[in-house]
Amino acid sequence: MVWQHxxxxxxxxxxxxxxxxxxxxxxxxxxxxxxxxxxIRSKELSTFEADGFSVLDGLLRPDEVxxxxxxxxRLAGDSALRADDRFIVxxxxxxxxxxxxxxxxxxxxxxxxxxxxxxxxxxxxxGSEVYIHxxxxxxxxxxxxxxxYWHSDFETWHAEDGMPAPRAVSLSIALTDNFAVNGSxxxxxxxxxxxxxxxxxxxxxxxxxxxxxxxxxxxxxxxITTLAHRYGITQFTGEAGAxxxxxxxxxxxxxxxxxxxxxxxxxxxxxxxxxxxxxxYAAPARRPEYVASRDFTPLRG
Amino acid sequence: MVWQHxxxxxxxxxxxxxxxxxxxxxxxxxxxxxxxxxxIRSKELSTFEADGFSVLDGLLRPDEVxxxxxxxxRLAGDSALRADDRFIVxxxxxxxxxxxxxxxxxxxxxxxxxxxxxxxxxxxxxGSEVYIHxxxxxxxxxxxxxxxYWHSDFETWHAEDGMPAPRAVSLSIALTDNFAVNGSxxxxxxxxxxxxxxxxxxxxxxxxxxxxxxxxxxxxxxxITTLAHRYGITQFTGEAGAxxxxxxxxxxxxxxxxxxxxxxxxxxxxxxxxxxxxxxYAAPARRPEYVASRDFTPLRG
Numbered sequence: 001m002v003w004q005h006x007x008x009x010x011x012x013x014x015x016x017x018x019x020x021x022x023x024x025x026x027x028x029x030x031x032x033x034x035x036x037x038x039x040i041r042s043k044e045l046s047t048f049e050a051d052g053f054s055v056l057d058g059l060l061r062p063d064e065v066x067x068x069x070x071x072x073x074r075l076a077g078d079s080a081l082r083a084d085d086r087f088i089v090x091x092x093x094x095x096x097x098x099x100x101x102x103x104x105x106x107x108x109x110x111x112x113x114x115x116x117x118x119x120x121x122x123x124x125x126x127g128s129e130v131y132i133h134x135x136x137x138x139x140x141x142x143x144x145x146x147x148x149y150w151h152s153d154f155e156t157w158h159a160e161d162g163m164p165a166p167r168a169v170s171l172s173i174a175l176t177d178n179f180a181v182n183g184s185x186x187x188x189x190x191x192x193x194x195x196x197x198x199x200x201x202x203x204x205x206x207x208x209x210x211x212x213x214x215x216x217x218x219x220x221x222x223x224i225t226t227l228a229h230r231y232g233i234t235q236f237t238g239e240a241g242a243x244x245x246x247x248x249x250x251x252x253x254x255x256x257x258x259x260x261x262x263x264x265x266x267x268x269x270x271x272x273x274x275x276x277x278x279x280x281y282a283a284p285a286r287r288p289e290y291v292a293s294r295d296f297t298p299l300r301g
Numbered sequence: 302m303v304w305q306h307x308x309x310x311x312x313x314x315x316x317x318x319x320x321x322x323x324x325x326x327x328x329x330x331x332x333x334x335x336x337x338x339x340x341i342r343s344k345e346l347s348t349f350e351a352d353g354f355s356v357l358d359g360l361l362r363p364d365e366v367x368x369x370x371x372x373x374x375r376l377a378g379d380s381a382l383r384a385d386d387r388f389i390v391x392x393x394x395x396x397x398x399x400x401x402x403x404x405x406x407x408x409x410x411x412x413x414x415x416x417x418x419x420x421x422x423x424x425x426x427x428g429s430e431v432y433i434h435x436x437x438x439x440x441x442x443x444x445x446x447x448x449x450y451w452h453s454d455f456e457t458w459h460a461e462d463g464m465p466a467p468r469a470v471s472l473s474i475a476l477t478d479n480f481a482v483n484g485s486x487x488x489x490x491x492x493x494x495x496x497x498x499x500x501x502x503x504x505x506x507x508x509x510x511x512x513x514x515x516x517x518x519x520x521x522x523x524x525i526t527t528l529a530h531r532y533g534i535t536q537f538t539g540e541a542g543a544x545x546x547x548x549x550x551x552x553x554x555x556x557x558x559x560x561x562x563x564x565x566x567x568x569x570x571x572x573x574x575x576x577x578x579x580x581x582y583a584a585p586a587r588r589p590e591y592v593a594s595r596d597f598t599p600l601r602g
Binding site: 142143147149150179180181183186221224225228229235253255256257258259260261 | 443444448450451480481482484525526529534536554556557558560561562
């Protein structure tokens with residue numbers, strides 16, 4: 001379905017079409033918003049509207065994979081950055097798990113983000129100019145790599161960041177091979193069409209905890225069962241350099257990784273400039289800008 | 302390779318060909334013992350010698366899967382059995398994770414074990430009469446199902462049970478579908494040819510802990526890396542009723558299961574009557590008989 005976005009966005013105070021962080025269970029919301037907001041022309045995005053994601057094999061060439069792998073290793077080892085709030089360290093191991101706002105920290109990644117083969121994907125799907133809502137690199141170690149539980153990114157971005165509608169996409173660019181066995185992303189194809197309200201009110205500074213381990217804003221066992229039977233579960237596997245472009249409301253998760261094969265990726269979130277943030281829908285305060293940017297300047301080449 | 306077993310087994314006090322639970326790292330041991338101890342005739346076991354395992358699709362018919370699923374549900378819910386030592390309960394959830402010696406608890410499983418299509422597999426591979434070294438049912442729940450780390454069963458059975466040689470096989474009969482994403486068994490094909498000595502001395506009553514969570518008797522990160530690169534990692538997937546027959550020294554593991562799809566299986570360990578237990582090679586005392594039987598009576602139909 002192609003849908004021309006002409007409505008004005010709902011202001012705070014109007015009915016919230018995506019209610020969440022509730023004190024009692026609420027029915028699932030059938031998404032009225034489209035998945036593809038623009039005209040899909042690229043063959044590699046042909047399944048995006050139906051599945052809520054597309055796999056882009058070889059988005060980075062092997063030599064680029066090497067260069068960016070070197071860059072993110074350098075960042076992880078940069079002791080000057082260690083104390084930075086944007087460095088998320090895993091509780092048990094004291095290892096770097098993620099580095100946020102990496103497109104501001106690394107000039108090499110800043111350049112990549114602006115390339116048409118990258119940002120063009122987001123513009124095509126979102127049908128407008130776009131900006132970076134969030135960027136990070138993720139490091140999932142082998143042997144004892146922790147996964148993350150089922151969730152919709154949009155649920156969090158709506159509740160905690162004030163993102164009005166699911167008109168955002170994530171691009172996960174694999175810098176390592178993704179096998180079925182090393183904790184690769186699991187996605188439920190089509191699940192972007194169902195918004196799952198979650199229980200529990202959001203505590204202040206929730207993001208400090210939730211970036212390490214999700215506790216609030218996760219669907220119930222019943223929700224996951226319903227969605228898994230309706231949509232199924234597939235996995236994003238592929239060689240280093242492959243990427244997954246996925247809708248902000250796709251239900252996804254990752255198992256732990258006990259293989260010796262570590263995984264790392266560059267993770268970019270593009271939001272439409274017609275979907276800029278208002279105040280959080282279900283949280284006492286905004287999250288920091290390195291998690292949810294309020295610089296809505298469109299990306300230029 | 303087919304190898305006629307004519308040697309006498311090494312008695313305690315002779316050189317231990319599979320040293321483990323050591324206080325310093327030791328080189329890997331190239332297995333001199335064969336993988337297939339008898340003449341392999343069955344087509345479905347044709348890869349056993351090379352890989353150390355074979356997948357047997359449809360070993361149980363769908364109606365049998367239903368019957369045995371009902372039986373193990375009944376056992377898990379039997380409150381009279383709850384306090385039994387043979388019931389292993391998961392720390393966090395208080396759920397039944399395994400029931401040991403299930404072929405003595407359930408007449409239905411006792412009968413199954415003696416059927417030629419079951420015990421015949423073990424006799425063919427082990428080239429002799431066989432007995433049950435251990436039996437259990439395993440229940441891996443969905444959502445928060447814990448996996449288990451890389452290990453060789455033989456390492457434990459040798460160290461803690463006094464099993465002289467890797468002349469034993471396990472048969473895991475799936476009572477639920479095994480997908481790539483729900484914590485299905487990962488195996489390293491061919492790894493049965495390498496014995497990995499492990500570090501750490503075995504504390505008394507180690508089995509009480511180790512049945513819940515392995516800590517001692519696990520290979521190092523370096524060992525796992527070496528073996529994974531040499532042998533690769535594959536996964537046992539298949540429909541309910543499929544079974545995996547695998548050598549006692551195959552390196553295997555399982556990731557956690559955060560899908561809603563629970564897994565359960567009947568797990569049978571057959572040992573050759575020419576490989577009966579002596580005293581533990583690296584533990585202060587024997588484990589209980591429900592974990593490591595010392596009734597060496599051959600199985601009869």
